[in-house]
Amino acid sequence: MYLKKLLPLFLALAFSSSPCATIMAADAEVKNRHPYVFHLVQKNLWEEASSSEDQVYYPPTYKQDGFTHGTANPEKLLTVANHFYKDVPGDWLCLRMTVDSLKISGVVTVFEGTAPVGDKPADFDGNDDELYPHILGGISPMAVIDTHKVFRAEDGVFTAIEGVATSNGVYPKPPREN
Numbered sequence: 807m808y809l810k811k812l813l814p815l816f817l818a819l820a821f822s823s824s825p826c827a828t829i830m831a832a833d834a835e836v837k838n839r840h841p842y843v844f845h846l847v848q849k850n851l852w853e854e855a856s857s858s859e860d861q862v863y864y865p866p867t868y869k870q871d872g873f874t875h876g877t878a879n880p881e882k883l884l885t886v887a888n889h890f891y892k893d894v895p896g897d898w899l900c901l902r903m904t905v906d907s908l909k910i911s912g913v914v915t916v917f918e919g920t921a922p923v924g925d926k927p928a929d930f931d932g933n934d935d936e937l938y939p940h941i942l943g944g945i946s947p948m949a950v951i952d953t954h955k956v957f958r959a960e961d962g963v964f965t966a967i968e969g970v971a972t973s974n975g976v977y978p979k980p981p982r983e984n
Contacts, residue, residue, distance in 0.1 A: 840878035862944035867924035876939035887964035898956035
C-alpha cells in the first residue's frame with residue numbers, strides 16, 4: 807500500500823527531471839513565443855514541388871542533413887538567409903507553417919540547436935541562443951499557411967521578407983491563424 811502511494815510520486819519526479827521532459831518543455835516555450843515555422847526556399851524548386859497537392863518538397867541538402875531546416879524566430883530569418891544562402895543565386899520564397907500544419911501533413915518537427923546546412927557550418931552570430939525547428943521530412947503544400955516574397959540586393963544579400971522581416975529591425979508579426 808505504501809509503495810502504491812510512492813510509485814506515482816517517484817515516476818513524476820523521475821520524468822520531470824529527465825532530458826525528454828526538458829526537451830518537451832523547451833519545445834513548448836519556443837512554440838509559444840514563435841508560433842510559426844518558416845522555411846526559406848528557392849522559388850523555382852518550390853513552384854516545381856508545389857505544382858500538385860500530392861507532391862512533397864525536399865531541400866537540396868535533405869539527404870546530407872537528414873531533415874528540413876526551419877526558423878521559428880522571424881528576427882533570425884535574414885541572418886540565417888545571409889549566412890547560408892547569400893551565394894545561392896535566384897529568387898527565394900519564405901514558407902510559413904505551424905508545427906500543427908506540418909503534423910497534419912504527416913511530418914514531425916523537433917526543436918534543436920543549430921546544425922550545418924550541407925557543408926556550411928552554423929557559425930553565425932546568435933547561433934546558440936535559441937532552438938531551431940528541424941522538420942523530419944519534406945514539406946507538403948498542404949502544410950503551408952502562407953508564402954512570402956523574399957527581397958535581395960544585387961550582391962545577393964537578403965534584405966526583407968514580405969510581411970515577416972526587414973533589415974531595419976522592424977519585424978511585423980503575421981496575423982495569427984484561428
